[in-house]
Amino acid sequence: MAETAASPTQSSAEQNLSARVSPARQLAEAFTAGSLAGTVELSELPFLTMVGLRADAGSETAQRLAAATGGLPAASGAVATTGDTSVLWLGPSEFLVVAPTEAHESLGGDLIPALREALGNDAGQVVDLSANRTTFELVGPRVRAVLEKGCSLDLHPRVFKTGTAFSTEIANIPAILWKTGEDSFRIFPRASFAEFLGRWLLDAMREYASPEVP
Amino acid sequence: MSTQHLPEHPDFLWRNPEPKSSYDAVIVGGGGHGLATAYFLAKNHGMTNIAVLEKGWLAGGNMARNTTIIRSNYLWDESAAIYEHALKLWEILPEELEYDFLFSQRGVMNLAHTLGDVRESIRRVGANKLNGVDAEWLDPQQVKELCPILNIRDNIRYPVMGATYQPRAGIAKHDHVAWAFARKCDEMGVDIIQNCEVTGFLKDGDRVVGVKTNRGTINTEKVGLCAAGHSSVLAEMAGFQLPIQSHPLQALVSELHEPVHPTVVMSNHVHVYVSQAHKGELVMGAGVDSYNGYGQRGSFHVIEQQMAAAVELFPIFARAHVLRTWGGIVDTTLDASPIVGLTPVENMFVNCGWGTGGFKGTPAAGMTFAHTIATGTPHRLNKPFSLERFETGALIDEHGAAAVAH
Amino acid sequence: MLLIPCPNCGPRDETEFHYGGQAHVPYPENPNELTDTEWSRYLFYRENPKGIFAERWVHSTGCRQWFNMLRDTVSYDIQAVYPMGTRRPDLAADPAVEAGTASTAADSTTTGTAAPSLSATSLAASPTRTAPEGATK
Numbered sequence: 029m030a031e032t033a034a035s036p037t038q039s040s041a042e043q044n045l046s047a048r049v050s051p052a053r054q055l056a057e058a059f060t061a062g063s064l065a066g067t068v069e070l071s072e073l074p075f076l077t078m079v080g081l082r083a084d085a086g087s088e089t090a091q092r093l094a095a096a097t098g099g100l101p102a103a104s105g106a107v108a109t110t111g112d113t114s115v116l117w118l119g120p121s122e123f124l125v126v127a128p129t130e131a132h133e134s135l136g137g138d139l140i141p142a143l144r145e146a147l148g149n150d151a152g153q154v155v156d157l158s159a160n161r162t163t164f165e166l167v168g169p170r171v172r173a174v175l176e177k178g179c180s181l182d183l184h185p186r187v188f189k190t191g192t193a194f195s196t197e198i199a200n201i202p203a204i205l206w207k208t209g210e211d212s213f214r215i216f217p218r219a220s221f222a223e224f225l226g227r228w229l230l231d232a233m234r235e236y237a238s239p240e241v242p
Numbered sequence: 243m244s245t246q247h248l249p250e251h252p253d254f255l256w257r258n259p260e261p262k263s264s265y266d267a268v269i270v271g272g273g274g275h276g277l278a279t280a281y282f283l284a285k286n287h288g289m290t291n292i293a294v295l296e297k298g299w300l301a302g303g304n305m306a307r308n309t310t311i312i313r314s315n316y317l318w319d320e321s322a323a324i325y326e327h328a329l330k331l332w333e334i335l336p337e338e339l340e341y342d343f344l345f346s347q348r349g350v351m352n353l354a355h356t357l358g359d360v361r362e363s364i365r366r367v368g369a370n371k372l373n374g375v376d377a378e379w380l381d382p383q384q385v386k387e388l389c390p391i392l393n394i395r396d397n398i399r400y401p402v403m404g405a406t407y408q409p410r411a412g413i414a415k416h417d418h419v420a421w422a423f424a425r426k427c428d429e430m431g432v433d434i435i436q437n438c439e440v441t442g443f444l445k446d447g448d449r450v451v452g453v454k455t456n457r458g459t460i461n462t463e464k465v466g467l468c469a470a471g472h473s474s475v476l477a478e479m480a481g482f483q484l485p486i487q488s489h490p491l492q493a494l495v496s497e498l499h500e501p502v503h504p505t506v507v508m509s510n511h512v513h514v515y516v517s518q519a520h521k522g523e524l525v526m527g528a529g530v531d532s533y534n535g536y537g538q539r540g541s542f543h544v545i546e547q548q549m550a551a552a553v554e555l556f557p558i559f560a561r562a563h564v565l566r567t568w569g570g571i572v573d574t575t576l577d578a579s580p581i582v583g584l585t586p587v588e589n590m591f592v593n594c595g596w597g598t599g600g601f602k603g604t605p606a607a608g609m610t611f612a613h614t615i616a617t618g619t620p621h622r623l624n625k626p627f628s629l630e631r632f633e634t635g636a637l638i639d640e641h642g643a644a645a646v647a648h
Numbered sequence: 649m650l651l652i653p654c655p656n657c658g659p660r661d662e663t664e665f666h667y668g669g670q671a672h673v674p675y676p677e678n679p680n681e682l683t684d685t686e687w688s689r690y691l692f693y694r695e696n697p698k699g700i701f702a703e704r705w706v707h708s709t710g711c712r713q714w715f716n717m718l719r720d721t722v723s724y725d726i727q728a729v730y731p732m733g734t735r736r737p738d739l740a741a742d743p744a745v746e747a748g749t750a751s752t753a754a755d756s757t758t759t760g761t762a763a764p765s766l767s768a769t770s771l772a773a774s775p776t777r778t779a780p781e782g783a784t785k
């Protein structure tokens with residue numbers, strides 16, 4: 029599991045990245061065409077670094093992992109953010125670290141090695157999940173209306189607060205929904221569901237291209 | 243096929259007698275199976291001093307709620323034997339019961355959507371033929387010829403890769419079937435007693451000698467349980483357990499349409515089955531709700547998914563409307579096969595576990611169960627379906643043939 | 649559609665969960681000492697009550713944790729959720745058990761030998777239990 033290329037050179041890292049195809053790459057043009065500026069816009073943020081963590085809450089292992097990330101969230105919905113790294117609560121002993129692309133160890137980042145070191149040989153997990161999910165960004169005043177077509181969480185701002193994230197279902201598929209701003213969400217579908225969810229979102233957005241029927 | 247007018251009912255169906263203080267045999271449950279059992283007890287075994295006790299109204303349980311698919315294309319010899327026997331009885335019963343219950347042998351198709359389905363289906367066609375069950379394998383083009391409104395394009399999520407087809411299979415009008423049996427039972431002297439709930443049993447040692455009901459105690463020499471979804475509850479009253487879980491199973495109908503759908507189409511894989519009833523409504527069902535339930539209702543997402551599947555297979559259904567939905571309580575077993583036979587209580591017999599697919603079995607269940615009650619021994623056809631099979635391990639796994647409810 | 653109160657996430661639609669059947673079914677300690685009858689009971693026989701049923705659910709697309717639940721199989725009314733590995737709460741006897749999270753208790757598929765479920769959430773007693781912020785509908 030700890031098989032790492034020893035500090036890859038900048039140029040091979042760049043090559044690595046340019047050779048990669050993100051899970052919703054084939055929809056990039058459709059996302060641009062289907063986005064409605066100032067209403068609701070959809071894009072893919074490819075290749076974010078994502079690390080799955082498992083450790084029993086309150087254990088020493090969890091504390092060491094918390095020190096490495098800057099903190100672990102305590103309950104459903106909570107997100108612990110330090111700098112450009114955020115940790116999402118997935119379950120009582122399961123978390124998802126989300127960090128920029130450059131944080132990945134193939135690009136010279138030290139986040140994953142640091143987490144692996146924090147875990148040591150203790151019971152728990154540090155797993156590179158960067159290729160497991162992709163990230164959609166959905167922004168604009170209509171995001172809530174679009175998501176409400178296929179997500180049963182209460183998305184009203186009175187209930188769904190900015191800065192919280194939930195593992196749930198959108199359009200009948202499992203996805204993590206993270207409210208990053210008043211009118212912006214990040215959605216993490218599994219890679220194999222990305223095309224389906226991308227097309228579903230485009231379809232859900234389409235009606236807002238037409239003038240509202242009073 | 244054209245939309246049919248329902249036949250005239252006979253003037254008289256059955257009496258509503260008061261329960262007597264004792265009978266030679268009591269059948270618990272006035273659904274299809276209870277009525278068929280009473281009919282064959284009277285007709286084949288001359289037992290007419292018997293009663294069918296029904297806690298609600300006659301055939302208001304699953305008999306009133308099923309989607310009436312009748313077929314016999316099951317995989318294993320034991321199942322093929324009993325279901326095929328049932329189908330042969332269906333073919334003669336309208337005449338025998340002197341009642342046109344609209345048995346329509348319009349054929350049933352079971353679609354295959356994956357290579358695994360295809361292999362499984364072809365294997366089943368082979369097994370059916372060996373058992374004398376009419377079965378054919380159809381390629382997508384042949385499927386389309388038989389049912390032109392089916393979408394057989396290969397660019398959908400679950401393309402139609404073929405189907406098994408049983409031409410002699412079909413549907414019947416379920417409530418008329420119940421009334422047909424009830425009328426003949428009544429004619430032969432059987433008491434059909436509605437609003438009579440069995441609340442307990444009288445035992446002499448290990449032997450049952452009577453039933454307690456909300457209308458008083460009734461002595462009897464023999465008891466046959468035909469309570470479908472409530473079988474566990476009655477077994478518990480009698481002091482034994484059954485390997486049964488009761489689940490909600492839902493179905494729905496659309497408004498009436500011109501005839502568009504000439505056969506019956508089932509898909510295990512996308513979980514839907516559809517026929518068009520005689521009056522013109524589209525009748526559809528899906529799989530059971532996952533949780534145990536005696537509520538005669540299930541969750542809406544099950545219906546939503548079943549309709550999504552139906553619309554993908556039959557694009558023209560997108561314009562139809564749901565008129566009614568409902569649920570029944572189905573008694574499922576682990577091997578998707580029924581339990582018919584003796585129980586740990588002497589003189590008490592059980593017929594249950596038909597789960598999502600017991601309407602088609604009604605005549606054979608009744609005929610063989612009547613034999614078992616009358617003689618105290620299994621019938622050749624129901625012997626493999628004994629309660630002991632869960633101990634011997636001689637299960638009859640029909641999940642492939644029975645996967646989607648039907 | 650059931651609205652199931654996950655002890656970790658609060659009420660969520662049934663579609664996020666999977667059903668696990670009867671709770672509190674211990675794996676036999678010595679399977680090879682059982683008679684065929686006893687083994688068949690373990691393999692094939694489960695309770696099927698008309699009324700309150702103790703059953704297992706897992707929040708598959710949420711926190712991925714198993715928990716136990718008391719539900720009425722006729723009204724589908726959910727009466728309590730409580731951790732795996734704890735004893736079935738006595739609805740009649742338990743005073744209004746306080747709402748709490750249930751997730752960290754012993755993960756158990758074996759006999760319920762743990763302490764009585766003080767952390768069980770009795771919904772009958774506190775129907776308006778608060779869910780984690782943002783999670784409810």
Ligand SMILES: Cc1cc2nc3c(=O)[nH]c(=O)nc-3n(C[C@H](O)[C@H](O)[C@H](O)COP(=O)(O)OP(=O)(O)OC[C@H]3O[C@@H](n4cnc5c(N)ncnc54)[C@H](O)[C@@H]3O)c2cc1C
Nearest residue numbers: 271273274275297303304305309311440570600601602648
């Ligand atoms: C939605 C749905 C679709 C189905 N589709 C099909 C299909 O297409 N093809 C097919 O072959 N099968 C189908 N089935 C299954 C089929 O309906 C059942 O297997 C069959 O009806 C069961 O036998 P029954 O008719 O005797 O049951 P029921 O009609 O349920 O009869 C049992 C009776 O026992 C009574 N009872 C219970 N407890 C007591 C008591 N304590 N005292 C007195 N009476 C009692 C009940 O009130 C009930 O009337 C379907 C079932 C459902 C729910």
Ligand SMILES: [Zn+2]
Nearest residue numbers: 654657707711
């Ligand atoms: Zn949860």
